Amino acid sequence: MSESTTKSDDRPLRESVRDTIRARIFEGHYVPGTRLVERDLADEFNVSRLPIREALRMLRQEGLVSEKPNSRGIVVSSLSPEEVADVFDVRQALEVLACELASARATPEDLAYLGGLLDQADLGLEQGSILEAQNANNEFHDAITSIAANDFLRAALEPLQGRMHWLFRHASDLPELIQEHRRLFEAIATGDPKHAALVSYEHIQKYRKQYYQTH
Known part of the structure; x- marks a missing residue:
């Protein structure tokens, strides 16, 4: 798989990764508090850590994930x-x-x-x-x-x-x-x-x- 685009369309790979992670959050596969580790996601998606990092950055802007100092990384957000x-x-x-x-x-x-x-x-x-x-x-x-x-x-x-x-x-x-x-x-x-x-x-x-x- 290319680092810049998916095989199936012309979207940047980071957007494809973002959409997959977002869908998993919406489906309840990643419940609030789930820790998302760049290395593990990169292995799962068979890509480098760069598109994973960019995808998580976009999800952070949407408020779906957040950085928690005590959790050592990115976690799925919850809403009070x-x-x-x-x-x-x-x-x-x-x-x-x-x-x-x-x-x-x-x-x-x-x-x-x-x-x-x-x-x-x-x-x-x-x-x-x-x-x-x-x-x-x-x-x-x-x-x-x-x-x-x-x-x-x-x-x-x-x-x-x-x-x-x-x-x-x-x-x-x-x-x-x-x-x-x-x-x-x-x-x-x-x-x-x-x-x-x-x-x-x-x-x-x-x-x-x-x-x-x-x-």
Whole structure:
């Protein structure tokens, strides 16, 4: 395997490694507190330690791993109740704005892409691939941020994406979540920014309440 790219695509190897480690965190393979050792990961992925180090750096920026002096390295992060509340607060402020802007700026191509992600989520669910459905749901939210076309908003959301995706995984009813996303998609497609903002706000509040009911 090349040190710069994977065999299957043109992405840098560090991104492929990051995505694999991130998926393992989301799936619960790496529980909070798990120590991630560069040397062991390099052996497992059959690469040098450089792409591993870069992948862990990106995951650290997302808040999914952190450096703990007493743990002798990188560990999978956990979120305290206060941190969860903070993430929901910031998500509410920024994602509502993202949906408002996306509704005003989305092109037909943008809307087709969003709809396609929802179809991918449905297909993953039908085929029993929960991870594929969850990934499509995550990409749906990320795509809205891109469609909003605001560099400052994207920069503000980027460091939070890992923690937000982690929260998305706690939705207890995946089919219901996909339907909620279709409702949000339809609101964005109306071209009415205020309506899209309202539906986004209601969507976030619903899952904030659901999270606290199950934790």
